[in-house]
Amino acid sequence: QLQLQESGPGLVKPSETLSLTCTVSGGSISSSNYYWGWMSQPPGKGPEWIGFTHHSGTTYYNPSLISRVTISVDTSKNQVSLRLTSVTAADTAVYYCVRRPVGPHEPFDYWGQGTLVTVSS
Amino acid sequence: DIQMTQSPSTLSASVGDRVTITCRASQSINSWLAWYQQKPGKAPNLLIYDASSLESGVPSRFSGSGSGTEFTLTISSLQPDDFATYYCQQYNIYYTFGQGTKLEIK
Numbered sequence: 001q002l003q004l005q006e007s008g009p010g011l012v013k014p015s016e017t018l019s020l021t022c023t024v025s026g027g028s029i030s031s032s033n034y035y036w037g038w039m040s041q042p043p044g045k046g047p048e049w050i051g052f053t054h055h056s057g058t059t060y061y062n063p064s065l066i067s068r069v070t071i072s073v074d075t076s077k078n079q080v081s082l083r084l085t086s087v088t089a090a091d092t093a094v095y096y097c098v099r100r101p102v103g104p105h106e107p108f109d110y111w112g113q114g115t116l117v118t119v120s121s
Numbered sequence: 122d123i124q125m126t127q128s129p130s131t132l133s134a135s136v137g138d139r140v141t142i143t144c145r146a147s148q149s150i151n152s153w154l155a156w157y158q159q160k161p162g163k164a165p166n167l168l169i170y171d172a173s174s175l176e177s178g179v180p181s182r183f184s185g186s187g188s189g190t191e192f193t194l195t196i197s198s199l200q201p202d203d204f205a206t207y208y209c210q211q212y213n214i215y216y217t218f219g220q221g222t223k224l225e226i227k
Contacts, residue, residue, distance in 0.1 A: 046208050047165060049216035062215065096164055105212050107155035109176070111164035 002026040004097040004112030012091075012119050018084040022097030022112060029078045030055045035100040036080040037071060039108070040093040048093075052100055053080065087119045123147055123211050127219035133227040138199045142222045144192045144209035153213040156185055156194045159221075160205045168207075169194065199224075 037052025
């Protein structure tokens with residue numbers, strides 16, 4: 001059974017960098033069939049797409065975040081990571097690790113349980 | 122950006138009812154639409170993809186229809202486990218979600 005487990009600090013100060021890691025179990029992040037990425041969900045709102053990456057290096061980011069976000073994979077640890085720089089209170093959200101099948105038009109078929117990150121001094 | 126608008130925002134219904142949720146896109150998205158169910162404190166769960174295809178393991182009382190800019194999610198006979206928030210999501214150009222429909226017990 002595929003499992004995605006997010007981890008990282010629950011509190012980040014404004015202007016600092018948010019860093020999260022997702023550990024994948026029950027499946028290989030090196031699979032050619034899937035992208036791995038991140039979603040955020042601010043309190044009381046719908047999810048928002050951050051970006052996703054393939055182990056080959058192909059990466060797609062939300063254009064509204066492209067100047068602040070980096071998503072990368074560590075195949076040796078079966079992990080995908082998120083870095084979001086210069087955070088503000090608007091970045092307070094539950095962050096989900098997600099899987100997307102490879103293909104031109106695909107939804108996100110697996111989600112981790114999510115981790116709440118609060119941006120506050 | 123493609124905007125997704127769901128209606129209603131809140132829906133009150135009873136066990137056994139047939140309910141329909143509507144999702145409208147600001148431009149044509151062909152059939153590149155998914156529906157997710159989310160319960161409090163949990164991640165969204167994929168129900169329907171490509172507007173009308175049922176994800177594996179999802180009960181057949183859930184169905185989706187539509188193409189272009191108008192889509193619907195129908196639950197044929199509400200069960201107690203179905204009371205949750207439902208989101209539509211387009212994946213024609215990047216990804217955007219609707220604001221959600223909260224399905225409440227009447």
